[in-house]
Amino acid sequence: MKFQETYTPFADPMRNVEWRNQAGAQTDCLLQYKEVAEFVAFFDIDDILIPRLSHNYHQEFSNHFNAYPSYHSIFxxxxxxxxxxxxxxxxxxxxxxxxxxxxxxxxxxGKSIVNPLKYNSTWIHHSFQLPRDKMLKIYNTEIIHIKDIMDIELNQTVPFNLPLNFGTKSDFLIREMDLKTLDMDFQSSYGDSQYRETALKMIDHNYYSPIVFNCYNESFYQPYFVEKKGFRDICPNADNCELPQRDDIKCIHSDAEYVSGPEMFPLTFHYAINPFWSEDIGCYQ
Structure with a gap:
């Protein structure tokens, strides 16, 4: 989000909010789909939930909410x-x-899946405005978080071996049949010429992720977990990271026409219309 009139063309209010206003974005998603969705899952793109006792997400979530109809969320x-x-x-x-x-x-x-009829706002992981004893905690299934992509090439000759759930010797994380189904679906998508052409242009190494990870570590994880500083002293936000501009690829920004309403107290409203992509700005942090 930007403003119609600012001192610089790249003023960004997201710099001054926690985690780039992720909680605000999730609450916006919740309110947008509140009356049409049965469930809303607040996952990151690197969070993967593999249902263990159900065949799909709808069945997984329905089973839990049907068993505990007064609960507002699953964790x-x-x-x-x-x-x-x-x-x-x-x-x-x-x-x-x-x-x-x-x-x-x-x-x-962890992360939450919520019943939107019982939820009006949220933080990143769950709401602090609703009773915690009505949040159903699941202990026999975990979200797997792709935290580390190791800088070694995938071993194409490794014998097939299903991963086990942590702490077990025979409890598989996923079924082989499900992996085959996923691969068939991927190959179907990859068969599309436009998809394949785009995929082949993708770079084969991480450039910004180590930079952002180090920035997060310096701005939040180290001060919070090691130095024991509170949120009054730190403001975790990747928008304050120094992101160098690559020579070969410019950053592409989601952009829009920004409109500022008349100045009011205590709030002045700003909003965006006509979204588009902007390729000429680059990384301006």
């Missing part, structure tokens, strides 16, 4: 995993990726 713990990277998209396979997946002991703070 899954999160388990960190590491995977090997792949340089060539033509070699990608869910079966191979899961064969080399390392399930780590480290756990992260």
């Amino acid at each position: 899954y713990n999160k388990r960190d995993v590491s995977v090997e990277k792949i340089s060539n998209v033509t070699d990608f396979s869910f079966r191979k990726m899961f064969s080399t997946m390392k399930i780590q002991e480290e756990e992260g703070y």
Whole structure:
């Protein structure tokens, strides 16, 4: 979000909010779909939930909410995993990726799936405005969090081996049949010429993710977990990271026409219309 009139053309209010206003974006999603969705899941793109006692997400969530109709949300713990990277998209396979997946002991703070009829706002992980005793905690299923993409090439010759849930010796994380289905779906998408052409242009190494990770570590994880500083002293926000401009690829920004309403007290409203992509700004942090 920007403003119609600012001192600089790139003034960004997201710099001054926690985690780039992720809680605000999630609350906006919740309110947009409140009357049409049965469930809203507040997951990151690297969070994966594999239902263990159900065949799909709808069945998984319905079973829990039907058993506890007065509960407003379901909460899954999160388990960190590491995977090997792949340089060539033509070699990608869910079966191979899961064969080399390392399930780590480290756990992260979990995420919620909510009943939108009982939820009006949220934080990143759950709401602080609703009673915690009406949040159903699930202990037999975990979200797997792709925390580390190891800087080694995916071993294409490794024997097939289903990963186990952490702490078990025979409880598989996912079924082989499901991996085959995922690979068939991927190959179907990859068969589309436009999809394939775009995929082949993708770079084969991480450029910004280590920079952002180090920035997060310096601005939040180190001060909060090691130095024990509170949120009054720190403001975790990747928009304050120094992101160098690449020579070969410019950052592409989601852009729009920005409108500022008349100045009012205590709030002045700003909004955006006619969204578009902007390719000429680059990384301006």
